[in-house]
Amino acid sequence: MAAPCPEDPSLERHFKGHRDAVTSVDFSLNTKQLASGSMDSCLMVWHMKPQSRAYRFAGHKDAVTCVNFSPSGHLLASGSRDKTVRIWIPNVKGESTVFRAHTATVRSVHFCSDGQSFVTASDDKTVKVWSTHRQKFLFSLSQHINWVRCARFSPDGRLIVSASDDKTVKLWDKTSRECVHSYCEHGSFVTSVDFHPSGTCIAAAGMDNTVKVWDVRTHRLLQHYQLHSAAVNALSFHPSGNYLLTASSDSTLKILDLMEGRLLYTLHGHQGPATTVAFSRTGEYFASGGSDEQVMVWKSNFDVVDYGEVLKVHRPPAPLATSSGSLPEVDFPIPPGRGRSQESVQSQPQEPTSMPQTLTSTLEHIVGQLDVLTQTVSILEQRLTLTEDRLKQCLENQQLIMQRTPP
Numbered sequence: 001m002a003a004p005c006p007e008d009p010s011l012e013r014h015f016k017g018h019r020d021a022v023t024s025v026d027f028s029l030n031t032k033q034l035a036s037g038s039m040d041s042c043l044m045v046w047h048m049k050p051q052s053r054a055y056r057f058a059g060h061k062d063a064v065t066c067v068n069f070s071p072s073g074h075l076l077a078s079g080s081r082d083k084t085v086r087i088w089i090p091n092v093k094g095e096s097t098v099f100r101a102h103t104a105t106v107r108s109v110h111f112c113s114d115g116q117s118f119v120t121a122s123d124d125k126t127v128k129v130w131s132t133h134r135q136k137f138l139f140s141l142s143q144h145i146n147w148v149r150c151a152r153f154s155p156d157g158r159l160i161v162s163a164s165d166d167k168t169v170k171l172w173d174k175t176s177r178e179c180v181h182s183y184c185e186h187g188s189f190v191t192s193v194d195f196h197p198s199g200t201c202i203a204a205a206g207m208d209n210t211v212k213v214w215d216v217r218t219h220r221l222l223q224h225y226q227l228h229s230a231a232v233n234a235l236s237f238h239p240s241g242n243y244l245l246t247a248s249s250d251s252t253l254k255i256l257d258l259m260e261g262r263l264l265y266t267l268h269g270h271q272g273p274a275t276t277v278a279f280s281r282t283g284e285y286f287a288s289g290g291s292d293e294q295v296m297v298w299k300s301n302f303d304v305v306d307y308g309e310v311l312k313v314h315r316p317p318a319p320l321a322t323s324s325g326s327l328p329e330v331d332f333p334i335p336p337g338r339g340r341s342q343e344s345v346q347s348q349p350q351e352p353t354s355m356p357q358t359l360t361s362t363l364e365h366i367v368g369q370l371d372v373l374t375q376t377v378s379i380l381e382q383r384l385t386l387t388e389d390r391l392k393q394c395l396e397n398q399q400l401i402m403q404r405t406p407p
Contacts, residue, residue: 007302009255011269012285015046015295017054021273022289024066027280028073033090034287035076036295037064043078045090046295057094059086066108071115075132079106085120087132101128101137108150112157119160121151127162129174141172143179150192155199159216163190169204171216181219185212192234197241201317205232211246213258213317222317227254227263234276238300239283241317247274253288255302258317269296 020039027034034046043064045055062081069076069090076088085099085106104123111118117138120128127141127148146165153160159180160172169183169190188208195202196213201222203213211232213223230249237244243264244256253267253274270290279286279300288296 009265009267009286009301010299012297012299013050014269014297015044015054016293017044017046017056018042018293018295020063020293021291022275022293022295023064024068024276025278025287025289025295026067026069027278027285027287028069028090029071029281030073031280031282031285033069033073034295034297035067035069035090036287036289037067037078038293039063041080043067043076043088044295045076048297055090055092055094057088057096059088059094059096059098060084065106068109068111068118070111070132071113075111075115077109077111077118079109079120079122081105083122085109085118085130087135097135099130099135099137101130102126104147107148108152110152112153113155114157117157119151119153121148121162123147125164127151127160127172129160139177141170141177141179143170144168146189149190150194152194154195154216155197159195159199161193161195161202161216163193163204165189169193169202169214171202181216183212183214183219185221186210191232194235194237196237196317197239203235203237203244205235205246207231209248211235211244211256213244223258223261225256225263227256228252230273233273236278236286238279239281243302245277245279245286247277247288247290249273251290253277261317264302267298270294 018038018040022036022038024037025034032048034048036044041060041062041064043057047054060078060080060082064078064080066079067076076090078086078088083102083104083106086096088094088096102120102122102124106120106122108121109118116132118130118132125142125144125146125148129138131138144162144164144166148162148164151160151162158174160174162170167184167186167188167190171180173180186206186208188206190204190206193202193204200217201213201215203211205211209226209228209230209232211225212221214220215222228248228250232246232248234247235244242259244258246254251270251272251274254263255265257264270288271292273291274288275291276289277286284300286298286300
């Protein structure tokens, strides 16, 4: 068999440590950490640097259904079947804060791009928005009539999209808290939904084995893919906006070229359903998880030249393309261990894929300082709230004394 060419995705490493199906994966901002949630009630934070020990966070009392790093990477959110959301500091201590308001399983959690708020979706049929640093529930969006499996903020934070077992995808205005539009084209439960990096369209995956892409401005169906032979459980946009990655119960991952409206790769690695996928923030890597308890990290390779384009204007997907299983598939068999040897990876001519180290360090330092400032503001807000509560209590006590005192 011919060796995979440099543009093919390659399996870099796989992490073993979960004791049940993996439900969710997410990379930190700098791609140094990868978080995963599992039906075993634990979160794992894996270090991309070889020979580094992973962190196992125990705190949830039931299956962990979702994980998401904050934009800075300094916080990690998780949702669980125990009806709670936890915000963790992803270090060796693994301290967490519990958020309670849902009355059933929390299926999805996602931070807004400014990190100030996050959105959750639940089997209680609601979508809820929370303040990160004030650690409080803000408001609910409740027009779904069945379990809500996924909710995501738009890149600018002004819209929220949600996917439900009521077979609809709903678009919400965060400010007015109203449902702007309902997309009803799915023939079964909608499992996953996300915004294109440009913010102009959304992609949704369903138990009807399909992936659909809509324009959020015209609400027109742009693309429709029927490539998997079982339910599509998760999807993730490449940061360039040119590719979409899907995970299915047919045990495969697929990479779709949105510009051409066609299938690029079918990846075989998981034994049993592939449950979750996520691109890293640069798109250089992607991770997948499955019911086989495995977390796999893949090197994208196929879009090396586009990494520098990520910060430029995103092109939305090409309009209406309908792809069916009749298209030729590019099956990429995975040899045991790594997809390609370290030597062959290093011998490929390197494209300038990242910012200069000094600039990266400076940016990381700034982000760190901002995080410290945000935490300081959070502490001040908490103290102010405490002071307000005490003042209120004093006034109430004074009123009681005045009422008791005879004239």
